[in-house]
């Protein structure tokens with residue numbers, strides 16, 4: 001019997017091309033996703049060296065980051081963003097890469113469309129010039145973000161020079177209580193281990209609470225692995241995974257499907273395999289979470305007071321926390337619940353899928369958004385937008401007074417014109433509350449779609465459990 | 470790529486933990502399709518006021534920070550997005566090394582590919598260097614990659630870890646893509662035995 005292995009080790013072992021002496025291993029990449037922001041310099045690099053894309057058949061593109069979420073028959077107003085999107089489409093055409101362009105009815109956030117079309121499958125290595133690539137780990141893939149130099153490496157060779165990461169078992173057991181969601185699990189984890197807690201590691205999320213999640217919810221959890229410092233995070237595939245994938249355009253068909261499932265069933269971590277690190281969370285103890293500071297680790301249960309920076313032992317940490325509260329305009333000792341909100345953003349690769357939109361709609365149905373709050377609902381893809389419209393969710397949002405927009409990253413990164421004004425407060429379902437992330441001077445509270453929708457109704461940060469039927 | 474040589478420099482001190490890449494270079498500057506011209510946008514929202522005027526109290530706007538080649542920052546430097554624009558902006562401003570107690574993984578990899586050396590020191594050394602620079606802001610440090618030594622202003626040598634392959638690449642000016650391309654035969658052989666799980670060209674959409 002060979003040594004028991006984690007799924008992380010299995011994925012690594014099956015993708016090592018060779019191990020040159022004195023260098024990291026060459027790791028083969030099964031799927032490379034590209035978008036407009038982190039690829040242009042890589043394509044330029046290829047041109048300068050006279051190289052082709054080695055495997056356009058393992059590469060797929062979409063535009064999302066600087067893409068406006070205004071109606072698609074309008075031109076892109078910002079000339080710099082327009083040039084970037086046009087350059088992206090030109091690069092894909094020139095190098096033979098299939099892509100969903102700005103006007104494609106299938107365009108969407110790169111981490112949403114991969115799973116949606118069945119491009120993302122268990123057992124794969126997946127990279128993208130984007131740190132939230134870990135989203136695809138929800139399917140039992142080793143998926144991580146890379147920089148533009150590495151985008152060029154993968155375009156040219158389909159390989160990366162890579163050293164193995166440590167394995168980190170994040171075990172979540174117990175039942176989530178009503179009003180508590182997958183987003184609250186991941187925010188609670190990051191609050192517990194800190195934004196650097198998983199540095200050098202790949203998370204494997206295990207335990208009964210993880211098994212009970214839908215694929216959409218698993219994606220929400222894996223998505224924010226990077227906010228815990230881990231470059232990748234994954235969940236072993238199971239029947240939930242296979243059911244989600246079956247029948248998607250790129251999923252295997254017929255006999256190939258059966259062979260694939262048989263292989264996928266060999267992927268889960270072997271009994272007795274050892275992880276380098278472990279942490280446990282009790283899902284049944286979790287409350288809705290919300291962040292109060294300027295990194296995703298600064299999160300608290302919604303009923304808890306904002307912690308006092310003076311409690312930090314280390315002087316640099318103390319100063320960092322003071323600076324965060326000063327930026328946020330918050331006082332320690334007070335809970336966030338009841339704090340006025342100017343904007344609510346429901347979207348991003350963390351929370352823009354059907355289950356997220358349905359959750360938000362369940363709160364907004366038959367209610368009105370507080371008139372001083374601007375609410376943006378931005379579906380993760382044009383396909384999701386159509387499905388939501390077929391289910392009538394768009395009407396619920398519009399009738400409540402929310403904006404229903406086209407797909408894209410939108411106010412998650414504020415590159416496309418959707419942004420906070422200086423000083424504004426937002427409850428956002430996205431993944432980063434860094435200073436200025438949602439617009440220069442803007443202040444972000446990260447939370448679940450339920451919390452965001454509840455806060456939209458009341459105009460202040462609100463525990464969604466107070467509005468649930 | 471140019472070879473990475475030893476140097477002595479002033480230090481820009483930014484003692485904040487978890488400095489993320491959105492601070493290093495805000496996302497709105499990522500709409501460029503070029504690698505150039507990012508030095509002026511480094512730490513933009515900390516460096517300039519609402520009208521775009523330099524904030525005189527910000528470390529990069531006054532000597533010696535404005536001419537330093539070394540940045541001393543708090544723990545977990547470079548967390549957040551994978552944007553390589555962050556090391557591009559840092560090197561275009563003039564930095565060649567960043568000292569911290571730890572770095573985020575993706576940033577560290579990106580930095581090493583752009584001749585920006587991430588130097589990890591233990592918390593005691595970090596605190597000591599911070600003290601020395603508080604006392605004498607014009608004190609200098611010396612960075613020698615070949616011996617993996619950071620020399621503090623008082624002459625104390627501190628050894629720092631570097632991935633051995635990255636070190637060789639930096640010292641000899643080797644470019645990683647060139648290295649990868651030399652393994653074409655192995656890559657082709659691997660592809661023979663590992664058929665693609667997905668062929669992205671296999672489905673043609675009607676739109």
Ligand code: SF4
Nearest residue numbers: 132348349409412413
């Ligand atoms: S939605 Fe936000 S986090 Fe996700 S890919 Fe877009 S910018 Fe990045």
